[in-house]
Structure formats: structure tokens, C-alpha cells
Amino acid sequence: MANIVSISEADDPRIAAFHKIRERDLTGRDGRFIAEGTVVLRMLLAAHRAGRGIEAEALLVLENRLAGLAPLLKDWPQDKPVYVANGATIDAIAGFHLHRGVLALGNRLTAPDFSTLVASLPEQSLVLVGCGISNHDNIGSMFRNAAGFSADAVLLDETSCDPLYRKALRVSVGSVLTTPYSRQGQAVSLLSALDATGFLIAALSPSGKLEIGDIGSALSGRGRLALVVGTEGEGLPAEVLERFLTVRIAQSPLLDSLNLGTASGIALHSAARAMGRLG
Amino acid sequence: MANIVSISEADDPRIAAFHKIRERDLTGRDGRFIAEGTVVLRMLLAAHRAGRGIEAEALLVLENRLAGLAPLLKDWPQDKPVYVANGATIDAIAGFHLHRGVLALGNRLTAPDFSTLVASLPEQSLVLVGCGISNHDNIGSMFRNAAGFSADAVLLDETSCDPLYRKALRVSVGSVLTTPYSRQGQAVSLLSALDATGFLIAALSPSGKLEIGDIGSALSGRGRLALVVGTEGEGLPAEVLERFLTVRIAQSPLLDSLNLGTASGIALHSAARAMGRLG
Secondary structure, three states, X not given: OOEEEEOOOOOOHHHHHHOOOOOOOOOOXXXXXXEEHHHHXXXXXXXXXXXXXXXXXXXXXXXXXXXXXXXXXXXXXXXXXXXXXXXXXXXXXXXXXXXXXXXXXXXXXXXXXXXXXXXXXXOOEEEEEEOOOOOXXXXXXXXXXXXXXXXXXXXXXXXXXXXXOHHHHHHOXXXXXXXXXXXXXXXHHHHHHHHHOOOEEEEEOOXXXXXXXXXXXXXXXXXXEEEEEOEOXXXXXXXXXXXXXXXXXXXXXXXXXXXXXXXXXXXXXXXXXXXXXXX | OXXXXXXXXXXXXXXXXXXXXXXXXXXXXXXXXXXXXHHHHHHHHHHHHHOOOEEEEEEEEEHHHOOOOHHHHOOOOOOOEEEEEOHHHHHHHHOOOOOOOEEEEEEEOOOOOHHHHHHOOOOOEEEEEEOOOOOHHHHHHHHHHHHHOOOOEEEEOOOOOOOOOHHHHHHOOOHHHOOOEEEOOOHHHHHHHHHHOOOXXXXXXXXXXXXHHHHHHHHOOOOEEEEEEOEOOOEOOHHHHHHOEEEEOOOOOOOOOOOHHHHHHHHXXXXXXXXXXXX
């Protein structure tokens, strides 16, 4: 049976990690992060069980959600607390109305390493690379799409934000916890390293040379592809666009651009099709 | 020169339409709507000039943004007021911190009619149909993608929300104002009407029969295609899936689904490619 602890005061030190989470969003700097809602909780438990360096540490649940969560709680680690509080207390803890009623505290024990991750990638491999992605929504969408199209990893440069931010995690529907990723290094050196291990580098840009639907012709049988995306505003650094193959998503000349989530989804779908990875 | 009016009190009746816009979001029920930011303002002015039943009525601008807006204000209708206020006043009017500093009031004089719109569509035509889309973000994304891939119209059923909601308009980057659309009727009758005018109806569903990248084979030269999307949760009504061709976006069996914005973007990209509409 889960280790259930009743909480009646919002300032109870045992639930300090959940205090005012919106204002002081845990950044993952010490490895800790907040997972919201049952779908993300399920992914956290899957990652915990998989033993890939992600641990579930504590759960805070609205009292009237406890019964409904019973099936999930069977997988909750026995030695980790499940805090239960009523609506008023839980809202006072979180600092806003928590309609989902489920908050979990997770801990990433080890930050994933780029070189180790790349060395572990399979012979046939599709990865999504992000450069300078600072918007939490966009990071979350990239992971959701990467998981949706079974990409093998997401590789972020050091200027991208931490995907363990609460909002990024939520928008990713928890797939940050299940998709291998790293966040380190400069864009050009990451891409050069991928290039050296047999990846075709395809950098997305509105002025790209090849339409993404024709990516199969550039692969010509090669089994490794890295799709590279930059920020919505500035796009990818000039050095990246000069050194590697550029790819565009053909669209109306009247609108400036698709949002990054949609663009990465279109690119992953086209690439996964061209590589014969979709059923 | 624009008709500039200085405002110093948040409760000045002349700017009542901008009061607490977050709380009482104008729904477009009386045709009026709020456009935020310079990009959406530009689209409003384009729609105003095009004379398609959309008018710019009033503008509220942060005083220190006025100089920067001068190029845009040359296109502002001379007889419509430009209200100017300082930061504290404008935040008190809007009811939240308005960092964009630009709010416009627009008026849709006539609600677009489905039959009239369909009758006006070109021989070669791509439309996006939405059924039961109640999420403002999703409506906005659908319009942004429809504009991005030069779709000829967006056709919403009567249970979808009004795309003139402030957030939908913002997420659409103003393309609600420039992409022809209607919002009326029941899904099956709308689709039957499109079917009768030569449209291939392709209903998106995770269990769809045809992968979207193969849509060209179903079109086999036909020049009219209607892509149909439903809500993220429930999807399209069973009756729609039974009566029309169903199309899927192949993806990982591990994740439940893409978000609607991304799914509609992928479908529009694949369709526009298959129809030879992309450069």
C-alpha cells in the first residue's frame, strides 16, 4: 500500500517542494522537476521503472482524486510519500487553482550526456536537434512530436531551455521523461559530431534548398537523419545554414512561418515516411 | 493624419470596449472582436482595405509605441479614433499587463455564409473543416496552418467556437481575418454539401484507412479536397467516419496522438504537396 500522508497546512515543510510552483518554477538545475496531471504522472512512473536515471520522489494529490488514482498508485514506489490534501489546502500550496489535482515531484539523477547518447543510437536513426529553443511551449511540442514519430533522441544545444520545466513537461504530455535527450554543447559542434557518425544533417529554414517532402532523395538510402530546428524568430545561425543541407517546408509566401511545434511535426512526419519508419 | 485621442482615466466611456478584455472576452456575438499586437493589427487593416465585411473601429495604443506605429497608422481609417494612454492607464483598462501595447477593436459586419462561401470556391480547391473544435488555441492553429498552406477556406460546424475570440485570433497570427471561413450547420450535412460539389472528403482519425502521405492516390487527379478534423479527445463523430474516406497520420503506437495544430499542419502539407499546390 502507498505511503499516504495527510496534509492540512499549506506551509507544512514536508510539501515545501510544491510551494508556489508557478512563481519559482523548478528548473531542473538540481535535477528536480514537477510533473502535473495523471498523464504525465504515468510517464514519470514508466521512466522510474525503466531505471534510466529518473526517480519519482513525492506525490501531492487532491483528496477526492485519491480513489480514482488507485490503479496508478499501485505502481508508485512504496518508500515515497503520497501527500493528500483538500482543495483549499492544495490551492494554497500550489499558489493557484490546481484543477488537475495531481502534482508529482521527480528527480533526474544524472544529466544525459550528448556523446554517450549519440554512441547509443541505433544504426537506423532519426533525431531532432534544437538550437536556441528558449520557449517552453516549443520545447514541449518538439518532444511530443519526437515521441509521436518515434524519433530516437532529442538533442538540444546549451542555449536551449531545460525540457524539465513544468510547462515544457506538460506540453510534451510527459514525453520528456521517456524520449532520450541531451542539452549541452554548441550547435555547430553537435552537428559536426553527428555528421561524423553518419547522420545526414538537414537544417530547417524558410529559404531551405530542398522541400522536406523530397528528403528521401537526399538520404538516398542512408539510415541516419538529424532534423535541425531553430527559434521561430531568428531561425538557425548562419554558420549552420552554410555548412549543412538546408530544408524548407513549402508554404504560402503570404504568411511568415508556421509555429515551431507544427514545423517540427511536419518535418518528422515527412522524414519518418521517407525512411520507411511509419506503418 | 490619424484621429488621435488622449486617454487619462481607465473608466473613460470612450474606451469601454477595451475594459477588462481578459475577463469578458468579446465573443464576436455582436460581430465585435479584439485584435492584439501589431501583426494582428496589420491583418485587420488588410481585411479592412479588402472590403470583405471586416472593419477596424478603434485603436488603443501605449503612448511610447505611437511613434513606432506611424507606418501602420498611415493605413488606419481617418474617421476611426486612435486612443493613446500611458502604461498604468492601459494596464488598468485591459485588466492585465499589456506588454504588446496595441489593442484594436474590429467589427465583422456580416457573418460569412457556408453556401455562399462554397459556391465561391475555385475549381482547384483545398479546404479545412473543423467539427466540435471548442479550444481557442486549436482554432487559432487551424487558421494559421490553413493560411500557411494557402487553403481556400476554413469551414467550421456550428458546435465549434468563434474564431474571432481574442486568443484564437492571436494564435492564428491574424489569419482568421484574411482566410475565408464560415461557422454554421451540422458536420454531416456540411460534408455532404461539399461532397456534392466535387470535394473528396478526407476525415482525419488515428484509425484512418489511408495514410495522409498517400492522399494523392485517393485524389487520383481530382482537384478538390476537404480535410476534416475533430477534437483532440473524442475525434470525429462515428457517422462522419462511417460515411467518408478516413485518413490517418501514421505515428508511434506508444503515444496517444499529436495535438490538433500539428495534425492539421501535417495533413495540409501532405495534401497541398499531393495536389501540386506547393512551390
